Amino acid sequence: MRTIQGALDGKGLRVGIVVSRFNEAITRSLLHGCTGTLAGLGVHDDDITVVWAPGAFELPFFARQLARRGEVDAIICLGAVIRGDTSHYAYVCQRAATGIAAVADELGIPVAFGVLTCDTIEQAWERAGTKLGNKGSDAALAAVECVNAGAALGKAE
Ligand code: INI
Numbered sequence: 001m002r003t004i005q006g007a008l009d010g011k012g013l014r015v016g017i018v019v020s021r022f023n024e025a026i027t028r029s030l031l032h033g034c035t036g037t038l039a040g041l042g043v044h045d046d047d048i049t050v051v052w053a054p055g056a057f058e059l060p061f062f063a064r065q066l067a068r069r070g071e072v073d074a075i076i077c078l079g080a081v082i083r084g085d086t087s088h089y090a091y092v093c094q095r096a097a098t099g100i101a102a103v104a105d106e107l108g109i110p111v112a113f114g115v116l117t118c119d120t121i122e123q124a125w126e127r128a129g130t131k132l133g134n135k136g137s138d139a140a141l142a143a144v145e146c147v148n149a150g151a152a153l154g155k156a157e
Pocket of ligand 1: 020022023054055056057058079080081082083084088089092
């Protein structure tokens with residue numbers, strides 16, 4: 001049996017982060033968790049590019065632009081969508097999830113989904129560095145693992 005699993009080693013990796021400004025206090029906390037984890041995995045600060053987007057709806061647009069430049073090995077999208085009284089939430093979530101996945105599929109680069117989709121602001125804070133961890137940090141781990149697994153697969157016979 002042959003098993004391929006990406007190492008959690010970020011040395012030499014170049015990472016793009018696209019983060020939305022909407023619900024900025026929460027997304028800054030996701031960004032903090034994300035960059036802290038990347039640093040812990042050995043990603044050099046100079047190898048991280050952060051792009052701010054207005055909201056989660058725009059994350060795919062900037063992720064695609066970043067991917068097209070060909071200067072990063074992985075992209076991490078960070079955002080916080082919180083349900084309101086209308087169906088707006090559903091459109092923003094749908095656009096963010098399908099658009100982010102499309103960038104990965106079409107451009108062949110790992111794109112991690114660090115977008116919170118919550119019913120309440122309390123649920124969002126719980127996942128942005130308080131009692132249920134930090135989804136920005138989780139997305140950083142996923143991005144590094146995917147780059148290294150992809151490289152290992154590329155080398156496999
Ligand atoms: N954008 C978010 O990132 N989170 C939200 O909770 C949100 N809500 O609730 O409206 C949100 N809306 C803005 C949207 O992402 C776009 O920026 C806007 O529609 C302009 O295109």
